[in-house]
Amino acid sequence: MDTLNENELKLFVESVRRYFKVLTRNEPEITSAFLATTDLEGHDFNGIVTFSGSYNGHVIVSMPPQLLKELLLLQGETDLSDGNLLDAVGEIANTLGGNARKTLGAALQISVPVKLQGSSGIKARVRKRPYVITMRWNRQPALVCVDMSRRD
Template identity: 80%
Template sequence: MDSLNAGELELFVESVRQYFKVLTRHEPRITSAFLATGELQGYDYNGIVTFSGAYNGHVIVSTPGALLKELLLLQGETDLSQPNLLDAVGEIANTLGGNARKTLGSALQISVPLKLHGSTGVQARVRKHPYVVTLKWNRQPAVVCIDLERR
């Protein structure tokens, strides 16, 4: 299996930017992008999509509840319960997966998002050296872990 190239990784960074720009009219600030070599700390809400086909692996979106609440409120949603927060982070992960399919090919198979509460979800599901993008939107942090390899 081959690692992703810079253009393929940039696809995910741009997808994150576009998601927030379209939904909120404000792009997030990308604070870092790196190859993780140790434990990856996530946040309480995690959305995971799994890829198979020409690419194998998964993408994890990890955010604190405060970020998701702000996004829901901007959409006019007043139900800020844990199930709705989980749906919101799952939707972000699903959108990133859908955007990846547009660029990486329609044969790419993407799972329904897995939604988890608790930061241990990120640590238990990453390979040894995943690509990590950290960001801030409206002073709220988030992490996108891109753990894909080309077959």
């Protein structure tokens, strides 16, 4: 398995920026990008898309409830239940997956998003040290964990 190159990683950063800019008219501030050395403490709401085909692995979007509530309110949604927050983070993960396919090629297969509630450690499954992008939007933190590799 081959590691992702800088341009492949940038597509996830740019995808997150574009998502927020289109939805909120404000890009998030990217606060750090690093290789994780331990399990990560995520936020309460997590959306995961799994990749197969030309790439193997997954991307996790992890956000606190307040950030998701603000996003839903901006869309005119008044149902701020946990189920709706999970749907929202799953949709963000799905959007990142779709954007990845546009850049990484049609051979990239993407799962339906898995939505999980709880902030227990995010564990790498493919890479020993997954890529992590942390951000802040409207004073709210979030993270995207890119745990994938290119197939040989």
